[in-house]
Amino acid sequence: MTRIVAGSVGGRRIEVPRCGTRPTSERVRESLFGRLEHYxxxxxxxxxxxxxGSGALGLEAASRGAGEVVLVDSSRAAVAVCRANIRALGxxxxxxxxxxxxxxxxxxAPAPMDLVLIDPPYDLDExxxxxxxxxxxxxxxxWLAPGAVVVLExxxxxxxxxxxxxxxRFGERRYGETLVWFAEPGGAGAAGVAGGAHEPGGAGAPPGTARRPTPCRS
Known part of the structure; x- marks a missing residue:
């Protein structure tokens, strides 16, 4: 059973595809979104x-106040489940x-994104x-707005x-067998898009410099 952890539809159950997906656990989503809200x-x-997949990450973001969410998957069955979950949660x-x-x-890109959540199959090669x-x-x-955050599971x-x-990359977190990477626009090739320094050693911080996390949106 998979549930939305918190927000306007916190505690509500969502459906998952019968096969071919690996929903992010509630424990990981709780910790991940606590961190993202801190940013x-x-x-x-x-x-x-x-x-x-089931849309668990994007639906969690929507429940917690995201303004607009787009769920993308290549599986017809997964997209059908995502749409059913959207309707059920209202x-x-x-x-x-x-x-x-x-x-x-x-x-x-319909508009630059503030948060990109990527959870590909673990067997997807580099x-x-x-x-x-x-x-x-x-x-x-x-695709990325200034100060955007990219999450890769x-x-x-x-x-x-x-x-x-x-x-x-400005951070990483381990949750059992799951590793979550955090990244932001910055460095060569950023085309003038400057990201905030979210963690010690974030973009623009000299090696070994500790920075206090700062929100990436005003």
Whole structure:
């Protein structure tokens, strides 16, 4: 059984596809969103949930006050479940699209996103992960708003992803077999988009410099 952890529909149950998905556990979502709310990355945010599965991550964001949420998955069954969950929860400004993540990102961005949640299958290889990360920081028609946060969920057995130019890792958290990476726009190739320094050693911080986390949205 999978439930929304907190927010306007906290405690409500959601359906999951019968096979082919790995919903993020409630424990991980609780910790992850507590951290994202500390960054100021959820309330009123435009959110993109890639490889959405049941939509648990994006629906959690919507429950906690995100302004607009797009759920994207390549599976017809998963998208059907996402749409059923949206209807059952009665959440507004949430929609589901059927597409491969990389193909969806190759298209036009409806608006720059404040929060991007990526939870690909653990067996997706590193080239597949890079194919999702790289379009996020293209110079024209950008997907990421200034100060955006990108969250990538992987297995603890997976190596650190090859972050493309313009996207910088600022933190990581381990939850059992789950490893969550946090990144933001910054560095070479960022096309002038400056991210906030969310954690010690965040973007723009000299090596070894400790910075206090700061919200990424005003």
């Amino acid at each position: 100021g990355a959820v309330d009123g945010a435009r959110v993109l949930d890639l490889c959405a 959440l507004r400004d949430v929609r589901a699209r059927r597409a491969r993540a990389a193909d969806f990102l190759a298209g036009p 080239a597949g992960v890079s194919a999702i990360l790289e379009p996020l920081v293209r110079r024209r028609d950008p 992987r297995s603890t057995r997976s190596p650190e992803p090859a972050w493309p130019a313009g996207l910088e």
